[in-house]
Amino acid sequence: MAAGRTTGLATGGRANTPASGSPLLGFVHRRRRGAELFLLVLSLVIGVGGYAAVGLGVDGTVPADIIGYGGWLTALIVAAHIVIRLVAPYADPVLLPLVATLNGLGLAVIHRLDLAYAARGRDTDFAPTQLVWMTLGVLLFVATLVIVRDHRVLARFTYTLGLSAITLLLLPMMPLIGVNRNGARIWINIGSLSFQPGEVAKVLLVLAFAGYLVLHRDALALAGRRVLVVDLPRGRDLGPILAMWLMSLVVLVFQRDLGSSLLFFGLFLVMLYVATERPGWIVVGATLFFAGAIAAWQTLGHVQSRVDIWLHPMRYYRNDVPPFSDQIVEAQFGMGWGGLLGRGFGEGDPTRVTYAESDFIMAAIGEELGLTAVLAVLLCYGLIVERALRVALISRDNFGKLVAVGLASVFALQVFVVIGGVTRLIPLTGLTTPFLSYGGSSLVANWVIIAILLRISDQARRPLPALSTDTEDADGETTQVIKL
């Protein structure tokens, strides 16, 4: 497949960095839109087939609205595909099918959970709502691709984007619109709509960081003094990282949102490291992170109880008084019960886990579809991250590189934090599982992330427009090299 070629391309990307200055070799990416279409058909088989399987497993019949549902899902996916063909023909062909698979599977599982809640006498319409959110997500995806024809224009709005991100992050702490839910203050209510601004802030922050770092990377990288064996940055260059550290502490302390705080800080560290190519930043950042984490653990009760529950879940199971570990223990029981192949749709009891449709959707998948499906989902996530990092590698401009690597790592970190929490690899922190979990803000934000990645990859894979004489020379050199 294209894999071998794209690997070769990495060299091309490097050749384009200012350091080398030699022009790009005459390699042109194939568009591979046909391959994308084929993969999309497979993803629809999973999405629509999963929906049908839920009906078969729970009620014994294919759901009555399978045509309407399947048609809607297909229309959304095909629309996204056509828009890519029109406005981003060279975009990565694997990202959209992966996302469509995850989103389709998520809808099927959420539909399954709706039926499970109904069996328990609780009326929910998570799946239809999620389909509406997905529609909105695809619309924004299309809008992003159509409006942003070149991702580099986004670099112009660095500070605007940064400010809006911080405003969004602080919104839930405002009176009137901010809402407390399950101990975390990360929601805002406007009218009857509720929204998690952090999810959008995440995207804006990546763009803002990238814009800032592209401008200041030299100052951050070159100035500084050596302490022991580590090159430490200058004091004034520490400003932004300290600001970021404080902001993640604010999120942690005042919004009680462990996951997001970890996510933002980790994201910033990764981008700083990539921009400056100096591991010293990782050392400084990791030190700050652990200092913050230990301080939080010692002073914040809810952090302490999270860690306790993580270490000894059975001790707090069905407790009379808080803390409770029922959610994590039920998730463990459910996933263990699912085993290798799962109980099958309708055969498990996934709603024993509270919030099975959002944070704990992986537990529901593990219980009813088994380890096999969980590993498949993890593989999909892994491939998304891998494709995004590949985009970063081949991107011809530093802003694009930084945005792509930022989005890739925010995605990887989020998946790690939430699935690691659900499977008890790390203490549980509330975050949504991208594309799978029920939740509009997260779904919409993630569709936009994919749109930006596709835009950057389209730019990166697109053949250079005009061939200069330099390039001809280069071709001549190449020919000689081959002759030798």
Place this chain on the structure above:
Amino acid sequence: MNKPIRTIAVFCLALFLALMVNVTYLQFWKSDRLDEDPRNQRVLQASYSSERGAILVGRTPIAESTPVDDRYEFQRLYPQPFLYAPATGYFTFGNSTGVEASQNAVLSGDDPRFFVRRLVDMLSNEPAQGGNVQLTLDPAAQKAAFDGLRALGDGVEGAVVAIEPDTGKILAMVSLPSYDPNKLASHDFDAVENDYQRLLEDDRDPLINRALATRLFPGSTFKVVTAAAALSSGKYEGPDALVPGGATFQLPQTSGESGLIDNEGRNCGSGEITLRQAMEQSCNTSFAKLAIDVGAEEMFRQAERFGFNADYLEDIKGQARSVFPADLSEPEVGQAGFGQFDVQATPLQMAMVMAAIANRGVLMRPYLVNQVQSAEYDAETTRPEEISQAVSDDVARTLTEVLVSTVDNGTAAPSAIPGVRVAGKTGTAQRGVEGQPPYGWFISFAPADNAEVAVAVMIEEAPGRSIAGGALGGPIAKAVMEAVLQ
């Protein structure tokens, strides 16, 4: 910037690998351990709503699952609840007893023997179905024992155990008062909880299976063990061997009433009498002296060879260990010789003593599960198993002779069956509390020369009746033996 990007890629790979390894550990290796957690409601609920196999006596189900139209899909039914409750136990959400508990793997279909079938069921998306468990119980014997005990009145507390001597099959296992497992298996959990509390608080302990969980002084029935020890010691031979007699006996190292043993007016001669007479008349003085003569050590060994101080019943939980203490002093072993002091036995244990004697001295392991059946595979029948040679063949013959005389001419007469040689022994054990009525025991086997059944009857309470001797237990034992012999 590509070098750090590659580093980040490796870092992300590590994150995903960690997730994959961890989830594989959780869902593959740790899965079994999580399923075994008693608090795991999923496993409980699944077992509760699956079609469990039936518990059979012969071909008749005494516990079966029938389809019902509620969320649990199947309701456990016990067609003859009170009669078989001590054997079946009950099956309720998250809690079960008796064969329902001990044979749960078979009944639920989780037993490794059903692995292939479970796999087929899983692949064909059929609900799992459990295997059947056929018990060794003989319905006629069980009924005879139950009716006999219940005929003693409303407040009766007691138990009957019957064993097939040459295999160890438990033919009857009755405990009164009994309870209705149907009420505990109901899907109305509040009603179940109420009924369970009521049963728990009942002073007569209906939930206790007295046949194997209640230990009492075996009283005079233990004289059989003392006689076995005496005969095995080689100092006495044959049914007419001369043993010490006498109307009273002052235990060594004692003085006064508490150490003075008498025979409650039965004729135990003076000087020496035959073993036959001592058994017929249930002479306390003789067996106290014999026990002292044989010694604590030998008495202890003999008791253990009959199964005291051991667990032997594997088919059902709750078997209490019968006790014969080690290192008894002389006065203690004297009292132990006629089943007092700290000697304690379950009805099952005393039935085993008789079964061993009836089986030429060979003690068989008692068992309750005769066969494990599955729809598609051959039934697997339990093989009888020897526990020990409790006494030699010769000693067994002598004891049989003596015990037959005890029925024909002595205290055990109520169990006599016309035309059949029956061996038997009564027992009346003091509770050790002044003013409380004693317990009544009766143990027997028949036919004496080629025994088909050994029985132990224990009556703890029979309000308004005189428990002493074989008057109450004898006829019940007789009815059970007749039920088996017919």
